Amino acid sequence: MKLSHRLSEIINMIGPQYEHIWDCCCDHGLLGAQILKQKLATTTHFVDIVPELMQQVEHKLQLFFPLSTDITSHWQVHCIDVARLPLNDYQGRQLVIIAGVGGDLMLQMVQQLISAHPSLSLDFLLCPVHHVAKLRAMLNVSQCQLIDEQLICENRRYYELLYVSQPSANQINLTSAPLISLFGDKIWQSHCAEQSLVIQRYLNKLLKHYSKTANTKSALDSRVIEGYQQIADSL
Template identity: 45%
Template structure:
């Protein structure tokens, strides 16, 4: 199964061995299926709130030779999920949703699973600055991060953990401005916040200031 550059990067960033990896908002299950092949010692959980999608993934996996104890499907609102074993370390992968919704999901997962060791691998499609700021406020720490270009679109991968004390930068510390992809993405972010600033009384948005500052580093 050929994955997009974004999904390939998510699979590659899973660094530590996890007993359980949760592919949240799993859609058609492509990411989770690749995780099954790449991490044979992990149980992969496919989670989505849409019953038809979960049924489709369940049918797909049932038709394979994969052992049934290697995967589980769950039709559930992620914000209500209570993880089954507090002794386990879990990786929660959330991709393809906006930063605002992602913050809600992470906040509720932390609230519903207190004192649980949780890692999050996040790939939002909007509101990166706000998401990063609020992840810090939730007490999470950075594990890894990256910029990925997939076709005409850019994505940030943000890997955070309840067990890390490394501060999460509001604009990221993964930039390499000798890389033309990174420079193109930075220019797009600056243009975005300049357009936003033209619509308000005070254009000095902290995100715009932070992105512009990187050009002077």
């Protein structure tokens, strides 16, 4: 099955030399299967909490990527809560990919993983649905450093792809990479008319959304409105 534009862009963002890539909330396993095909990691981990889904994914993996015949296509299936990933059981560079869930839930997942593994340096590639500002705020407070970010549009829905690195606790003060922005940086940079239109429409949508809660907005919402308005005024 052909990958969607969103999943293709996630694949294109993945850097080299990962020993372990965790495809979380993997649904039908399309993203992880492409990671296997392109051999982007020594081991690809398929993660979801729904047993029936993981049984289907494992059956497809055994059919198309039999472990006994191709040691370079190593994979593991985990039916587990994302917040409980056994990251300490594995060595080498690890990338955790979470896509297709809301920003609030994703925030909880990432926060719990960071808290549970303070001695590990971890990379995250995140594609939340809604509430991106809250997620960015948490990543910023957690000292997550920006690797890359993109804004895409698929089926009239907008997605921010956030690729960040979380240094281990003893490395946080030793790195000079920029922290992830509260409102985005690279996602507002355009090199073509089509992307400029995507950016403008997305900004308008964000400002319209937050203006609806003008009478009940939190301190974070007020800061977000101001931040997005400043971006809109600068474009």
